[in-house]
Amino acid sequence: MSLSPSLANFRRPLFLWNLMIRDSTNNGFFTNTLNIYSSMEHSGVHGNNLTYPLLLKACANLASIQHGAMLHGHILKLGFQADTFVQTALLDMYSKCSHVASARQVFDEMPHRSLVSWNAMVSAYSRGSSMDQALRFLREMSVLGFGPNCSTFVSILSGYCNSDPVKFHLQGRSIHCCLIKLGIVYLEVSLANSLMGMYAQFCLMDEARKVFDLMDEKSIISWTTMIGGYVKIGHAGEAFKLFNQMQHQSIGIDFVVFLNLISGCIQVGEFLLASSVHSLVLKCGCEVEGSIENLLITMYAKCGNLTSARRIFDLVIDKSMLSWTSMIAGYVHSGHPVEALDLFRRxxxxxxxxxxxxxxxxxxxxxxxxSLSIGEEIEEYVFLNGFESDQQVQTSLIHMYSKCGSIMKAREVFARVTNKDLTVWTSMINSYAIHGLGSEAISLFHKMTTLEGIMPDSIVFTSVLLACSHSGLVEEGLKYFKSMQKDFGIAPTLEHCTCLIDLLGRVGQIDLAFDAIQQMPLEVQSQAWGPLLSACRIHGNVEMGELVTDRLLDISPGNSGSYVLMANLYSSSGKWKEARMMRNLIDGKRLVKECGWSQVEVSDNYHTFAAGNNHSKLL
Known part of the structure; x- marks a missing residue:
């Protein structure tokens, strides 16, 4: 604590010092509060039981355990061990500075405890995500006659907001039942908000909505919690409906609302909605917030409007790492890798x-x-700047070398990784899969699960099934498709189903693939017929191809690819008349066939060539 020269050597009575400390703390000038106390000490005046709770509050807000421990020494020296008010402030300070053990020691040594003391200890455990301990204190304080109040339950519910939903959602429901029994659910807005926050964390938005709808008084936090919860579970439409209701209630919009709305726009990917939200951000003057700017860049990139994303990026004066990454990622995810690399070089x-x-x-x-050459340059940069042990970078290196055709380089990176996580294993298994090395992929998967004991997820099973498909390993693919569900409880996704159909189709099991699709959900069938139609063309099964085409055109009549595949099937079978009819249908329905293209690297420049175009495009 530094001595303030303007306050030194000036003798004031204690009540004046306390007034200065109180005003400084209440106005949020916490560092100044500690400076005032330092000056008071130098002037020979000692604090009382009104002084130290304010000073400890300042330490808690500054998360300054050093100054807090110093004040603890002063408190002991002046004999405030029996003062419940001072001791409660002391344990609260330790709690907010993440020193739960010290808070517990203070609590255990208190000769007298108040409800506030018990609440402070419950809050300490809840803040540290020690929910079992927090609940034990809740039961113990009730037995000793300290009936829990709204503050007690706000602490516990806030703790659940940072806990594992799988482990604690039943306990959270029990707390809700307890609140209903006590009749205090809607006694304070903060309590109802905390209850909604817990349900939003657990992704139980129907339960959160019930609490929200029954609230007589709603704060900005109430609306923000619900909007953010809907965005979290991917229901952006519900979030925007609620936002419209919020505007009709004349509720002020804060920074957090915009974060949620922009995140919703990123999910939806609609440009008109995104530009409307951006206009509202500008109207409310929130565009200068760094996190808002970065989200806006991501939002426009997700909507496919890289021009707007780049315009916002260029307007950012003090670009952070997140700003650069947002714009580079926008280029990458929109299929503009050259622009992404140019921006990285800048x-x-x-x-x-x-x-x-x-x-x-x-x-x-x-x-x-x-580009293998640029990839090797980036790897060199990785080593020069000390990122060779970063698993996220190592995983990306494996993926990059695999996509650039160097499976040996991918193996070398994989071998260097220590303490491999599931993502690293998945990246290497997928590398083997796309190179048609099915046996190597399966062997690595077996090593991961059996020898290393790593639990697989749906993503790694997609890579395993892809490996089986590319290598024609039918029996193995069927075995893993069943094992995924039976042994690991993983429900098949669209990717798993299409891999299975592609696997069966490649080896000519057309009828079996057709039957498998029939048993799939309708939303999956729409994506699975395409691989089967490709298999029909490969194996010359015109009759099944016609049947599959009918199914495809019923689902997606505007997809020119289905007509092209069927036309190619007719052509390969010598049915030129039927092939010409399918081609004519494309023209008659005014469908656009995406042209093929290729790319070549010449002297660090990239040239793309499109079918039917005599000119190349320099990238």
């Missing part, structure tokens, strides 16, 4: 140093571009 010339996430995004651009 970034490394500034004072901003890339992090693991940034390098992983750049490596994705190299993978999309298929």
């Amino acid at each position: 970034m490394v010339k500034t004072d901003v140093r890339p992090n693991g996430a940034n390098l992983a995004t750049v490596l994705s651009a190299c993978a999309d571009l298929g």
Whole structure:
């Protein structure tokens, strides 16, 4: 605590010092509060039981355990061990500075405890996500006659908001039942907000909505919690409906609302909605917030409007690492790897140093571009800047080398990784899969699950099924498709189903693939017929191809690819008349067939050639 010269050597009575400390603390000038106390000590005046709770509050807000421990010494020296008010402030300070053990020691040594003391200890455990301990204190305080109040339950519910939903959602429901029994659910807005926050964390938005609808008084936090909860579970439409209701209630819009709305726009990917939200951001003057700017960049990139994303990026004066990464990722995810790499080269010339996430995004651009030379340059940069042990970067290097055709380089990176996580294993298994090395992929999967004891997820099973498909390993593919469900409880996704159909189709099991699709959900069938139609063309099964085409055109009549596949099937079978009829249907329905294209690298420049075009496009 530094001595303030303007206050030194000036003798004031204690009540004046307390007034200065109180005003400084209440106005949020916490560092100044500690400076005032330092001056008071130097003037020979000691604090009382009104002084130290204010000072400890300042330490708690500054998260300054050093000053808090110093004040603890002063408290002991002046004999405030029996003062419940001072001791409660002391344990609250330790709690907010994440020193739960010290808070517990203070609590255990208190000769007298108040409800506030018990609440402070419950809050300490809840803040540290020690929910079992928090609940034990809740039961113990009730037995000793300290009936819990709204503050007690706000602490516990807030703790659940940072806990594992799978482990604690039943306990959370029990707390809700307890609140209903006590009749205090809607006694305070903060309590209802905490209850909604817990349900939103557990992704139980129907339960959260019931609480919200029954609230007589709603704060901005009430609306924000619900909007954010809907966005979290992917129901952006519900979030925007609620936002419209909020506007009709004349509720002020804050920074958090915009974060949620922009995140909703990123999910939906609709440009008109995104531009409307951006206009509202500008109207309310929130566009200068760094996190808002970065989300806006991501939002426009997700909507396919890279021009608007780049315009916002260029307007950011003090670009952070997140700003650069957002724009680079926007280019990568929109299929513009060259622009992403150009921006990265520009970034490394500034004072901003890339992090693991940034390098992983750049490596994705190299993978999309298929440029082994640039990928090797990025790896060299990785080693020179100490990122060779970053697992996110290592995983991206494996993916990049695999996509650039160097499976040996991918193996070398994989071998260097220590303490491999599921993502690293998945990346290497997928590398083997796309290179048609099915046996190697299956062997690595077996090593991961059996020898390393790593539990697989749906993503790694997609890579395993892809490996089986590309290598024609039918029996193995069927075995893993069943094992995924039976042994690991993983429900098949669209990717798993299409891999299975592709696997059966490649080896000519057309009828079996057809029967398998018939048993799939309708939303999956729409994507599974395409691989089967490709298999019909490969194996010359015109009769099944016609049947599959009928199904495809019923689902998606505007998809020109189905007509092209069937026309190629007729052509390969010598049915030229039927092939010409299918081609004519494309023209008659004014469907647009996406032209084929290729890309070649010449002297660090990339040229693309489109079918039917005599000119190349320089990238």
